[in-house]
Amino acid sequence: MLFNSFDFALYLPIVFILYWFVFNKQLKTQNAFLVIASYVFYGWWDWRFLSLILFSTLVDFSIGLYLSKAKKVKTRKLLLWTSIIVNLGLLGFFKYFNFFIDNLSQSFHFFGQDMTFTGLEIILPVGISFYTFQTLSYTIDVYKGKLEPTKDFLSFAAFVSFFPQLVAGPIERAKHLLPQFYKNRKFDYAKAVDGMRQILWGLFKKIAIADSCAVFANDIFNNYETYNGSTLFIGALFFTLQIYGDFSGYSDIAIGTSRLFGFDLKRNFAYPYFSRDIAEFWRRWHISLSTWFRDYLYIPLGGSRGGTFQKVRNTFIIFIVSGFWHGANWTFIIWGFLNALYFLPLLLRNKNRVYTGNIAEGKLFPSFKEFRGMLITFALTLIAWVFFRAENINHAFAYLDGMFSASLFSLPEIRPKDVFVLIFVFFCVEWFGRDKKYALEYLNFNKYLRWLLYVIIIVLVYLFGSNSENVEFIYFQF
Structure with missing residues (x-):
């Protein structure tokens, strides 16, 4: 459902009225209604992909609960990597499978081998890059001890599927948005x-x-x-x-x-x-994605600590991965690479936060x-x-x-x-x-x-x- 459509112009006031005047008696009822409304919003595009959102929700909710009980380091790491592999695996299959197949075929042709691999007719689920990163950040924060795992499945499901930002963000962190589903909400004019x-x-x-x-x-x-x-x-x-x-x-x-x-x-x-300058631009553009990569990729790689080589390497990694996140096309990778080049002089002269x-x-x-x-x-x-x-x-x-x-x-x-x-x-x-x-x-x-x-x-x-x-x-x- 598009925000700029007649469908949404009808959908929003109906949901608003039901939310505040019908399902406002109990918090759980209100959260359950939000989940249903969000699934209707997403399913309006293609109901078949609701199973992906539900699957991601169940996986990361369960892993969060298991992490709260697991004491052994190996077990906790296994749970974390399960979440990472499942989430990025789904994203990789739907978004990048044909890209890798096409490039594999081209690589064989380049070396004179007549081998062609057939891609699949895959429909890219709308918003998969956004809600995948949102659920993944929850598991990582629970693993690192920055967030207590929730036992409230309805609140977690509402956090994952919350319809205003489900399709194109902002990519919310659980420690900011999830607690808002625990509290009674009163209409504020x-x-x-x-x-x-x-x-x-x-x-x-x-x-x-x-x-x-x-x-x-x-x-x-x-x-x-x-x-x-x-x-x-x-x-x-x-x-x-x-x-x-x-x-x-x-x-x-x-x-x-x-x-x-x-x-x-x-x-x-x-x-x-x-x-x-370009550093300021990236602090102001798509802030939720930039900070996501900063916290879950750039800093774990060492950030700007260490020698010049490490700084340069981490900068190119984060920009190129950011480009690849946008789509399965070399143009996005070059777009990321180009922004890394823009950023590099500021980083090397330590002027990226002027x-x-x-x-x-x-x-x-x-x-x-x-x-x-x-x-x-x-x-x-x-x-x-x-x-x-x-x-x-x-x-x-x-x-x-x-x-x-x-x-x-x-x-x-x-x-x-x-x-x-x-x-x-x-x-x-x-x-x-x-x-x-x-x-x-x-x-x-x-x-x-x-x-x-x-x-x-x-x-x-x-x-x-x-x-x-x-x-x-x-x-x-x-």
Whole structure:
């Protein structure tokens, strides 16, 4: 079920009413209803894959209980590795099986051996990368003694399947979200209003910004041979804006929807395109995934401790694995590798944590140094996004070759002025709200002006939504 669909527009108020006015008598009843509602939400896409969520839930819930009783180190390690193998095994089969089979066949052909391995017609379950990492982090935290294993299966099942963030995150940690299912929840009007406001902003990002940019980005990327360099640059720019509006929009809707039901999810985006270097960008982009890899991969590998070689090795590992997490395509691996290259000079000069606050803190405009750093970071990110968007490596290099040709300085063949105006206004709103969790978090002006702004956003969402079909969120494919 898509957040930007008519189905969800009917589903959400029905679930909201039943949750607060019918199943609010007992906590267990409310949690059981959330599990059912979440399974309906996910099963709307393909009910067959509900068995995968249930299986992951049963495996990690059981392993958590066994870990609480196991005293021997070998037994505990065996339980941990069972969870890792089961979770990553499922993820690997559905997401990477055909990738490895295809590359194995190509390797034999490269060495002159005529051996072809047939792949399987596998449908990638939506959101499997997200809920797999969520359940896996629970087992790891229990193993490390950072979290007490739960004996409440309903709460755990609700934690795994919680519908607002089930499909595309944020990837929640059990120690943050799971305890919220243990507590009685009372309707909070202020929290619900804030949630609705964030949902509205998320829908605007998705429908008015991302989907508008997608029209031009898709056309230019699909027909790149026919366009000049400046038009290809616009295509890359529009995809850069599309993926931000699409994914951060999803996160805003997920966080806002959670607040309607009395839950707080972690922030997933913090205005990443206002970053002054690539290290700051990765502290602000897809925060839940970046911190997951930091805590469960980077730090166990040694992090930034040790010699230069170890620092460089761990940096490339975390970025390349992050790229591979996104999909079974060499383009994602190169995207990760490229970001590691961007990050490396900062790491080697120990300047990867220079910028930890907001840009232009307490000021209206950034300094020249900040503005220059923001432009450079944005440009580097834009180039990397070409690999992320391209169908294959040849497509990416051909696109960049055309973009950086002499025609880069000619007039573009596509000039959607109205979309550029909309994007400019969008980034102005984001800039003035950059010290908040989302741009519309606090609106301190007159209530009539505030409602006028809401009406304008709703009209824009309606107009742009009615002019196009419901476009699936990009991260659904991951």
